[in-house]
Amino acid sequence: MFIDVIRDFWASTGFVALTWQQLVMLGVACLLLYLAIVKQYEPLLLLPISFGMLLANLPLAFLMGEPIYEIGKDGLPHVKQYGGLLYYLYQGVKLGIYPPLIFLGVGAMTDFGPLIANPRSLLLGAAAQFGIFTTFMGAIALGFTGPEAASIGIIGGADGPTAIFLTSKLAPHLLGPIAVAAYSYMALVPIIQPPIMKALTTREERRTKMEQLRPVTKTEKVLFPIIVTILGALLLPSAAGLLGMLMLGNLFRESGVVDRIFKTAQNELINIVTIFLGTTVGATASAEKFLRADTLKIIALGLIAFSIGTAAGVLFGKIMYIASGKKVNPLIGSAGVSAVPMAARVSQVVGQKENPSNFLLMHAMGPNVAGVIGSAIAAGVLLSIFG
Template structure:
């Protein structure tokens, strides 16, 4: 009889210890949010390389009782060698985000895959990349007005750069408690570039301006391509030392590509390394989007302000493009200004698509790649400014 009672108690304990018995309605909501993101990544193919691991990390983090994100427990807080609980897998993988390791390594791979030739051939497109960062600083000011702290406002504003790794890097340094919603917003808007940008581009330009056919870019020499990443590293790092991790890794990757003497390193950086880091970054960032951190009024504000930042950034680039159209007497198509946000190469493709809809003879892709890659540099520089002002 005692055996039966003990067995019954064990069964009751087993049932009570399952996730079904302990899950909260907030966690159920977050699980459904992760399902939506998985759908967008798999079915709609919206930035799947990062949105899929982010969504799955969010799914894992919102199951109760797993301990997968729990920190280690020490018997003696002053003795790091006396560990009674080792901590969860995602806790340790997250240290690469917390310590600012993963985003610069992503930039290393991006640098290898980036062709700065269009920017070197037409240096004035650097201004378009700078103008597209307007959304970052306008939204930063708006977030301050809404009651966000300076570090929270800076982390929210950086979404306007349309650069996921940069947004994660800044948020992990300045407002780690907002990392989940900021990362989800940043990658969601990057994925929605083809939907968000065209209406803004058409609203801020005339049909005549959109039909402009630009002259073919000049050929860029190998020497110019090699000097460029070194020169950018020197200038930006001396001006903004805090931007060195992002800009330095971006330019190192590009130097791998352009030097032509480190084929194995080039191949590793643009394939194996960036793929591994993308998995770690996505899953661990998604795991920060727990119900407690995500289901707040601040999250709604961040998502709305992130969209505003992206729209203003797009508009800033297009409006400067219009100014260049006037100054050059119709030689610059303003549509390429929208590519100043650093969603590479999607934003440049959108410029191409919208231009060809107005004029089938229009081939803007390479012209748009100039401001597009300038936007990558611009968002890293903007991050350096914000970290210089508000970083510890």
């Protein structure tokens, strides 16, 4: 009797159902947890994503399981078994709710002053999106469908919420690999970007000092999000969700009249949504969806997208360097990818190594925040084509 009880208990545990594929995924999840906790690579999102991946690959836990229905005597479907916890939380991703809310918080934390003071930096942010469309064509050549290629290409924008938003709309079955790739490369900005920046610029260009930006008035800062929302939504209605929430958050910040909700948007709200978004996106990386040849292609294409975006920004910076009479440091072009504010800090660090008296951070923030707008617009373009 006792042995039968032990045998039945053992048969009900996850150890019996554990496959080698799930063991591999648990190892990948633990590696990402190590990078998030010990190396502190983008921990705010990499930690919940990797733990969500861990939860999704625990057999018999049913955390991402869909509800099961049966037809009742009345001929109508009734719930036989409710879905798992993460399945219901994931609906915020599936329905496109979480990414715009993240953008609301990002807007509340973002100062568009450097972009307003130097509107030319918008061109650098646009140039850095070149990696998205180049990689899109590369993904098509490798056999991915149009919606899949669009979702892979958006990794080049180095904007996690945008990548998740577009992928959830166009290719939800690729959400796990794309989210992991996007946030991994965002975390590796200080490692990936400097060699590209140095390879494409001369020492003289990297030593270029830029003039101090002009002061930006409160009126300009208040009008900016309103004007960008109107023009952006009229041009690309499909981008209105992301762009509108980004600018609403920024208007909370700059108006100065809603201090309470401004603080909520940049603190409590974005933190809560980040937990739900990261954990449920990680939970989509189950063994059967993640351990495929396409995943390796996605990771490789993501790196190419990010590298091309960085290179395009730097090369356009070189054009501006020449056109301005050597007054623009090309290094700020690398910040056109929207990994805010890390990419801008990398421009500052690389420039200061060549010239200790060089302070590029505020100049780099212009193309950096322009990249956030640019990636949202790029997502809108792709969504309008394939959505």
